[in-house]
Amino acid sequence: MAAVLPLTGVIRPYAWGSQTSIAELQGRPVPSPTPEAELWLGAHPGDPSTVIGADGPVSLAALIASDPKGQLGAEVAGEFGVRLPYLMKVLAAGSPLSLQAHPDADYARRAFAAQEADPDAPKNYTDAHHKPEMLVALTPFEALxxxxxxxxxxxxxxxxxxxxxxxxxxxxxxxxxxxxxxxxxxxxxxxxxxxxxxxxxxxxxxxxxxxxxxxxxxxxxxxxxxxxxxHVRLEPGEAIWMPAGNLHAYVEGTGIELMAASDNVLRGGLTPKRVDVDELLRVLRFEVLHDPILPATELVPGVVTWKVPVREFALYRIDLGPVTPPVRLPGEGPRIVLGTRGDVYVAEAVDGTPVEITAGTAAYVPADTGPATLAGVGQAFVAAVAS
Structure with a gap:
C-alpha cells in the first residue's frame, strides 16, 4: 500500500490576485512581493504539484504516469487515462476577474481537435476537456x-x-x-x-x-x-456552481475552487487577456439561472459536501474539534487534503505514518493507500473523484 505524501502546490501570480490572502493562509509575511492569485493543487500539466516520496521530490503528474492504476485506481485510470481528473485551487481575488465561460465536454473535444488540425485557427483551447467548477468561500466572497x-x-x-x-x-x-x-x-x-x-x-x-x-x-x-x-455575496462555507456555458466572473474574496482538470476559458471582457467574443457566444447557455447558490449537505457531524452532477470531482469539508475522534476520509480513489485551519494529520487507517497539515499545506492520498483518516484540531478540505 502506498503512503500518504506531503504535497506542495504552485502559486500563480496573476495581476488580479491578492497580496495578503494566500500568504496569510500559509502564515507567511504580508504583503507578498507580488499578487498571488491561485494556489494550484493537482497534476495539471500547466503547473503540477510536487509530492515528497521515499526518493525525494517528484512531480505528481510524473508519479501518476509511473503507476496510473496504483495512484488513481483501476476504475479512475480506465475512465480518465493517465491524468488526475480534477484540479483543486485556493483562489484569491484582489480585483475582478474576466467575464468567462467554459465549453461542455463534447464541444471541447471537437473544438480542440479542429484547432489542432488548423495551424491558423485562433488558440482558444489548451486541451480537449471540459471545465465545470465550483467554489466554496473561505472569506466573504463576491461573484457574478x-x-x-x-x-x-x-x-x-x-x-x-x-x-x-x-x-x-x-x-x-x-x-x-x-x-x-x-x-x-x-x-x-x-x-x-x-x-x-x-x-x-x-x-x-x-x-x-x-x-x-x-x-x-x-x-x-x-x-x-x-x-x-x-451579483452573489457568499459567506464563508457557502458555495456556487459554474456548469458548462454559465457566464460568470469572480469579483473579490478567497475560496476553495474545485474543477475538472482543464484550463479552457473563453473570455468576453473585464480582462487584459485574449478575448474571443464569437467563440464565447458559441459556448454560452442563454438561460436564466434561478438560484446560483449550491447547498451544503451534511454527511456526518463535522463533514459536509456540495453535490455537483459531474464524475470528475467531489469536495468535502471536515471540521475537527478538541474531542473529535479521527474521521475516515470521504471519497474514493486519489485524494488531495488541504488544511485551512488548525493542525491536522492524515494517515493510512491502519498503522500509517501521519502527515501533518497546517493551514495552506496539503497531502496527497493515492488510491492504493486504501482507507485513510484525518485527526487533530482544525479544518481541512478533501478533493476526490465522485463516486
Whole structure:
C-alpha cells in the first residue's frame, strides 16, 4: 500500500490576485512581493504539484504516469487515462476577474481537435476537456454568476438613462429568448463608442457595481454585461456552481475552487487577456439561472459536501474539534487534503505514518493507500473523484 505524501502546490501570480490572502493562509509575511492569485493543487500539466516520496521530490503528474492504476485506481485510470481528473485551487481575488465561460465536454473535444488540425485557427483551447467548477468561500466572497431575470436586467440598464441602449432593452424585454441578442450587442459595441458609453453608465450613478468594475476596466462593455448576471455575496462555507456555458466572473474574496482538470476559458471582457467574443457566444447557455447558490449537505457531524452532477470531482469539508475522534476520509480513489485551519494529520487507517497539515499545506492520498483518516484540531478540505 502506498503512503500518504506531503504535497506542495504552485502559486500563480496573476495581476488580479491578492497580496495578503494566500500568504496569510500559509502564515507567511504580508504583503507578498507580488499578487498571488491561485494556489494550484493537482497534476495539471500547466503547473503540477510536487509530492515528497521515499526518493525525494517528484512531480505528481510524473508519479501518476509511473503507476496510473496504483495512484488513481483501476476504475479512475480506465475512465480518465493517465491524468488526475480534477484540479483543486485556493483562489484569491484582489480585483475582478474576466467575464468567462467554459465549453461542455463534447464541444471541447471537437473544438480542440479542429484547432489542432488548423495551424491558423485562433488558440482558444489548451486541451480537449471540459471545465465545470465550483467554489466554496473561505472569506466573504463576491461573484457574478449566471443570468438573472431579464426583466431585472432591463430595469438596471434602463436606470442608466442611456438612449442608445434601447436595442439591448428591447431584447431583454423578450425574456430569456432575448439574452443572446442583448449580450452580443453589448460585447460587440462599436469600439469608438465604448469609452463614452461606459463613462455615461458610471456618471448615471445608479449602479455601484458598474462604477466599481469600470474603475478596473474603463471602457470595457463587460461592465454592462455584468448587470445581466446575479451579483452573489457568499459567506464563508457557502458555495456556487459554474456548469458548462454559465457566464460568470469572480469579483473579490478567497475560496476553495474545485474543477475538472482543464484550463479552457473563453473570455468576453473585464480582462487584459485574449478575448474571443464569437467563440464565447458559441459556448454560452442563454438561460436564466434561478438560484446560483449550491447547498451544503451534511454527511456526518463535522463533514459536509456540495453535490455537483459531474464524475470528475467531489469536495468535502471536515471540521475537527478538541474531542473529535479521527474521521475516515470521504471519497474514493486519489485524494488531495488541504488544511485551512488548525493542525491536522492524515494517515493510512491502519498503522500509517501521519502527515501533518497546517493551514495552506496539503497531502496527497493515492488510491492504493486504501482507507485513510484525518485527526487533530482544525479544518481541512478533501478533493476526490465522485463516486
Amino acid at each position: 454568476c449566471g443570468f438573472r431575470d431579464p426583466g431585472e436586467s432591463a430595469a438596471a440598464l434602463e436606470a442608466l438613462g442611456i438612449d442608445r441602449l434601447v436595442p439591448v432593452l428591447e431584447a431583454l424585454r423578450k425574456g430569456a429568448p432575448g439574452l443572446a441578442d442583448a449580450v452580443r450587442t453589448l460585447l460587440t459595441w462599436p469600439a469608438d463608442d465604448r469609452a463614452a458609453l461606459i463613462d455615461e453608465a458610471v456618471a448615471a450613478g445608479t449602479s455601484a457595481l458598474a462604477t466599481r468594475l469600470a474603475s478596473h476596466y474603463p471602457g470595457d462593455p463587460g461592465v454592462l454585461v455584468a448587470l445581466l448576471l446575479h
